[in-house]
Amino acid sequence: MALDPAFLDELRARTPIASVIGRRTKLVRSGRNWKACCPFHGEKTPSFYVYDDHFHCFGCGAHGDVISFVMQSEGRSFPEAVAELAAQAGLDVPRATPQQREADQRARDLTEVLDLVQAAWMRRLHAPEGRAGLAYLRGRGLADETIAAFGLGWSGDGRGSLLAELQPHGVTQDLLLQAGLMRVDEDGRPRGELFFNRVIFPIRDRRGALVSFGGRILGDGQPKYLNGPETALFSKRRTLFGLDRARAAIRAPRPRGAPPVELVVAEGYMDVIALHQAGFPGAVAPLGTALTAEQMEALWQIAPAPILCFDGDAAGQRAAVKAAETALPLLDVNRTLRFCTLPEGEDPDSLLRARGAGAVAALLDGASPLGHVLFDLLTAGVRDPGPEQRAAIRRRLTEVAALIGDKALAAEYRATLLDRFFATYRRANAGPGRRGGKGPNGGTHGGLNGGARIEAPAIPPAAPFAAGDAAQERMRILTAILLRHPDILPEIEDAYCRLDLPPVLARVRAAVMDLAAGGDLGGAEDLAARLDAAGLAGDRALALAADPLPLALSAADTLMAVEVRQEWWHFYALLNVRQFGEDVRLDTERLCAGTLDAKSWASLRTRLLAWESLRRGDTLTEDA
Structure with a gap:
């Protein structure tokens, strides 16, 4: 039967052609596209190019979309190729009813x-x-x-x-x-x-x-x-105004030396039309709503890094934040977003009429990658935050980075965001005698990670923990285990940073993460000395004052009969047993599906042991 063209378009949109072809031949980047040695004829110099929605070999003339590639490479009929791709994309092929x-x-x-x-x-x-x-x-x-x-x-x-x-x-x-x-x-x-x-x-x-x-x-x-x-x-959430024209302009051959057409997302009809008229034919816009995941997938089918160009007002700022949050779970190393900041009170249409195409071109040329602007988007309007606000900001940053499905990319975003956090709210604000940051004349104070020791001003005694609060006591034990065994940080870092710690422990955690961002934490004694030099001796002592001490703390630096990592996860699980069990279950399913690497398995194994200990009712201390 003749299949509905809308279904076939949906199938092509949900099936990145580069990923399908990449299973059969090695692709390498060539500008915004891909190239390879043609899988249909023998060659030593790549002449096979893969674009956003089709392929073409300049050697043998092979040409087509993702469906025809499956047909040619696997010898399948059209219905068979459609059925195979639809199953992979989670679509049901319409029946001839x-x-x-x-x-x-x-x-x-x-x-x-x-x-x-x-x-x-x-x-x-x-x-x-x-x-x-x-x-x-x-x-x-x-x-x-x-x-x-x-x-x-x-x-x-x-x-x-x-x-x-x-x-x-x-x-x-x-x-x-x-x-x-x-x-x-x-x-x-x-x-x-x-x-x-x-x-x-x-x-x-x-x-x-x-x-x-x-x-x-x-x-x-x-x-x-x-x-x-x-x-x-x-369907409003799947449609972008001007996408047909932008797609054609980006795919069209360009004169030699001509710059590529950028895919630009504006906010409204008039912005898109004015941009096209002014020589920016890659402009599109959502239809009066925030960008949806489906619209972003459509954008990435055309370009790996579209530019979001929202109005320079509070509403435009909110739209940018919303777009970033929607995009994060969908990011990978081959697709991202860039952001173009317009002057306050301007939109692309008004800017073109007031200052001309050159001004808009300069702004688009200066568009910043999402990784560079995400911190500013999430902290806009924050001025001189106190400790509680800093803790909330940091928690927000780690939560946002955790939204990214690609774990390696998520780790890079998290590191970038925390680097900005420390530079903005700690080092940049450090005054004379504080460690880290730059002085008023740009000179560097020897940071937590090295340099001459400079005595920090005295910090007022920390407020005691809430009496009888079991959760706070467990958080203190978690911090104490880390201070005595800093080598466990890479495994427990994400979980530890998600905790809503009391101020004493939050200060210790922030300093430990600051040191970790600069390199190896060293051993327990070295870490203690560096924290004390930063003015956190009192806070560190309170964190280590757990009574009774867990076995991993009462021991020296050996594991003895208790595995330190398992003990850390044991106390972490006690903070929310149900959630911990659910997390372990989900990661076990990922392991069975083959999506966890050896490092992730090592972490999961430790958590499984801790979970089994809890299920059996074993306790490592009286407090547990």
Whole structure:
């Protein structure tokens, strides 16, 4: 049967072609694309190139998309290749049922309806009734060629004239309703046209097919911008305005020496259209909502590092933070985001009209990678935070880094964020006599990680722990074990940093992490001396004052009968037994699925032993 083109597009979008081809031949980066020796003919010099959605061999002429690659490389038929890729992508191949054939026909009917509506609205824009809309668009600096290229229109007064105009073409009120062009009452019955007295912006999918409309009202009416509802053709969270044009521009051959077309995400219709007109044809925008995971996947199908260019106001800042948080679980070493910061109060459209394309080009050229701006996004507005705020910020930073699914990349982000944290809130604020950071003239005070010893000012005695608080006592024991056995830090670091420690222990932890960020912590005695030199002798003594002492602390530096790491995880588990058990269960499943490496298995083994000890009711101290 003929498969629905929308299903095939979804399949291609969910199946990165580079990952499929990379299973059969070694790919290496070539600019924003990949190249390899062709798997279809013998060659020593790579002439096989893989782009965002197709491949081409300049040696033998092999060409196609991810489906045709599976067909050619594995000798499969089209249905077999589709079935294989759909199973890998978690999609069900549509069956040739009467209902499916009816749905396909309905989609074709709706597409024809939308095309007829757009043609009618384009005519109205240039008729007397659309005079105000045309004046608005020209007043925003759009040329008539741009207005025509984007198919902009005018909806009219919405009093039934659209239906009357299209009825000779077989368009009914029900078809307009299914196409998302009618308002409905509480019972779902149509009660008038959705768009009236609005400038119209056609919305197209990545193939360029018309799927819906957006409209801007003139004057002070609300809502200022209105998008069509979800329909059989239109999913707001999967669609980006201008993606079809941006995709074509990025894929188009460029003159030798010409810079590549950047994929730029702006906030609105007018931003995208103004950017295209000014020579930035890679501009797209979400449809009045925050960027979704599906939209980011669509962006990464075209470019590995799109630029987010949000408005320079508080709303734009919030949109940038939201986009970063949405992107983090999806990042890997081959796809990320860049951020372009606009002047406060400006958007791309206003900036182009005020300062020209050169100013926008300079801002885009200076776009910063997500790893460089994430700290600033998460700490915007924070000034001179106290200890509690610093602890909260640090916890937030580690939690955000932990969102990244790629563990190696997550570790790099975490290290980068904590480096910025220490540089901003500790070293940069250290005054004379404090260790770390730079002085007012840029000179370096010998940091915690080396240099001459400088006595720190006395720190007021720490407040005692809450009496009878078992959780705080266990946190103190965890800290004490680490201080006596700092070599365990790499294994327990993430878990330890997620704890909401009391201030005394939080200061010790921050200093230990500061030292770790600069290199090896050394042994227990060396660590103690460096903490004391930083003015934390009193805090360190309180952390080591656990009574009764766990066996790992009462021993010298040998493990004796108790394995230190197991004991640390034992006390950690006691803070939240149920959550610890769930974490161990999930990591065990990952191990069985083959997604844990040897290092991760070593950590899991220790936690399993601690978990078994808890299940048996074993205790290592009276406090446990």
